[in-house]
Amino acid sequence: MLEVKQVSKLYENQRGVRHIDFSMNRGEIVGFLGPNGAGKTTTMRMITGYLNPTHGTITIDGMSMADHPKKARQQIGYLPETPPLYPEMSVRAYLQFIADLRGIPVREQKQRIGGVIERLGLEGRERQIIRSLSKGYKQRIGLAQAILHNPDLLVLDEPTSGLDPKQIIEIRQLIRELGENHTVLLSTHILPEINTLCNRVLIINQGSIVLDGQPDQLANTMGETFEVSLEVKGPREAVLAELRDTPGVGSVRELTGEPTALADAEAAAPDTAVTAEGETVKVVVASADKTDIRETLFYRMADKRYPIVSMKKESLSLEDIFLKLTTNESLDSAAADGGPTPEAEEAIPHA
């Protein structure tokens, strides 16, 4: 339903975006992620017809934004980073004004306005002056103006920015509900937002799209090896030697935490490994390629009578992937630095 083809916008300072190329299907909720100044707002303003591309074409529902701007914009609801509100107006008067602006027939206006007021939880606030409302409510009004003309595509620029945690949860829930009837493109620099709301993510860096994929599949695509963290009961040296010797294993990295001291005799004679209660070795084992080595490890350790007490597949978090792509760090060096980190729950700090 949205096609962005080889779109560039060059400002006088030579910044902007270059060769942006992606399409969106009906029903998708796509997260647009990137550090400050990456080009999210520029791209969104072009998609919504507020900015003309220097090169390239944008098509919405088969309609070119350049050739049919009015009709194409009818299909789009846009919530800019700062909602375009008139603070001295009441909520209802403002929505009435937007309805006129959007050319909604007068006979339909009452029903449409009533509909969005209900949908966005604005009942009881209709007569209130916008200035007197909280930021969360102002954001709801911003969303209300974006959906009033019932567009197919919603473009939301950092919709939860500046809200408190309760308001963030409420606005995310509203976006989720809006996603049931609309296709949504939302920009954010908050990673959990992508994980909880989006079924696809586009990462933009320095004006170019550097990644397009499903959040839960990125780790497999981006990771260069398959990694498993293991806790194995048995004499340290013998367990490590056995793991390193297992076919398909590329590397074995011992994790911090003191391995239990071993009896010299056990270490010297790994084949006769006698495990003492509580002796465990914690490691991250990487496969030589992307092969899943969990079964191989299981049988090998069982064969040697070194029980695996825990085994977990490691994966790159969205934060790892984001940092790798936007700081030009190679995957190799990151892996050498310690590999995957726990799932991020924090926003990427502003650059």
Ligand SMILES: Nc1ncnc2c1ncn2[C@@H]1O[C@H](COP(=O)(O)OP(=O)(O)OP(=O)(O)O)[C@@H](O)[C@H]1O
């Ligand atoms: N009107 C303008 N004139 C000149 N340069 C601009 C203009 N608008 C944006 N830029 C530059 O284009 C690049 C992309 O900016 P843009 O605002 O699209 O990024 P962004 O990803 O939305 O950032 P943020 O997260 O800070 O909103 C930046 O380098 C910015 O300085």
